């Protein structure tokens with residue numbers, strides 16, 4: 001009994017108040033704590049953006065140094081957690097591994113699971129931001145059979161992640177600064193995006209006062225789907241399937257066909273009905289990376305550019321306001337950097353962790369916070385007489 005608003009997919013329901021991220025989907029605007037994403041991506045490093053999201057302000061030089069020291073203090077994982085990886089098959093999808101190991105953190109760090117203690121909450125946030133690159137790189141190393149690399153705290157956040165992923169104990173490792181900066185930018189562009197499916201999942205899980213590590217694991221699970229974070233992997237698989245510029249019209253036709261489940265991956269967004277501002281920055285970064293890597297005539301890029309051009313002119317996409325989203329170009333960059341497609345969504349999860357944990361913290365500190373408990377419109381049988389087993393036909 002009772003009257004509820006029926007809103008499948010939460011297209012018109014605000015689930016919370018939040019002061020972290022603002023999106024104007026019609027204008028293509030994205031602000032974190034009031035700052036435009038373009039300014040942050042151009043002028044900040046990822047840890048400054050983490051400080052902004054988590055603490056509400058960009059750090060001053062002293063705060064920046066302190067924050068970096070705090071995060072790097074937590075970069076290693078418990079040795080027992082390293083052994084946890086060996087329970088997985090080598091060919092496990094790294095997102096499956098990340099769901100498992102992130103959830104398992106609550107079994108290793110008992111001193112940061114009391115969500116009612118603000119100090120423990122902050123330590124949990126620092127641990128998650130610090131350990132995600134380590135755990136993500138370990139998931140990759142495990143899949144290729146190489147030894148895990150311990151974090152190096154003398155490197156920047158992005159450099160250290162690239163080192164743990166691509167470095168080996170046998171040779172001195174050096175990263176091109178343009179690639180490190182591109183990695184950092186990709187992290188910034190994925191840091192938060194208000195109440196998307198994975199963030200809402202984290203909030204809903206957290207609303208029961210579950211521990212933060214379990215909540216982030218639930219966010220990783222929600223992110224994995226191809227309609228959400230899994231789209232970056234799906235874009236590259238789609239570009240591979242299309243194979244050549246000549247075949248684009250065939251796939252555009254399929255995307256418009258109501259009887260065909262195929263969609264143009266990396267196109268469309270629930271909130272943006274304009275060009276996703278992150279996609280523009282991503283496209284520019286893509287050119288920079290390919291240039292540094294000396295990759296000319298990248299076949300996927302050629303297909304992506306032509307696809308974008310055709311789709312942006314096609315009345316179907318124009319009328320439905322379907323524009324490229326953040327995932328459209330990121331896969332091409334990540335592939336050029338040497339990441340296998342299965343790692344793409346892991347990188348998204350790594351970068352989004354700060355958004356998830358900042359939103360989780362905001363929710364826990366909100367005096368209006370209640371357990372999330374959606375209602376439903378029941379469409380089943382209104383009630384009927386029980387039939388004993390021997391009388392059921």
Ligand code: CMC
Nearest residue numbers: 226227228229231255263264265266267268269270320325
């Ligand atoms: N290709 C073809 N048609 C599409 C596409 C697409 N990529 N996206 C939406 N449409 C059509 C859809 O068929 C529907 O048509 P109609 O009104 O005639 O039924 C209309 O556009 C509205 O789509 P919707 O599914 O009702 O919109 P939504 O807000 O529920 O879905 C979306 C948003 C992102 C899930 C969807 O656009 C999509 O599946 N895109 C491809 C996957 C993708 O790139 N996801 C990444 C999103 S951005 C990063 C992130 O959130 O993680």
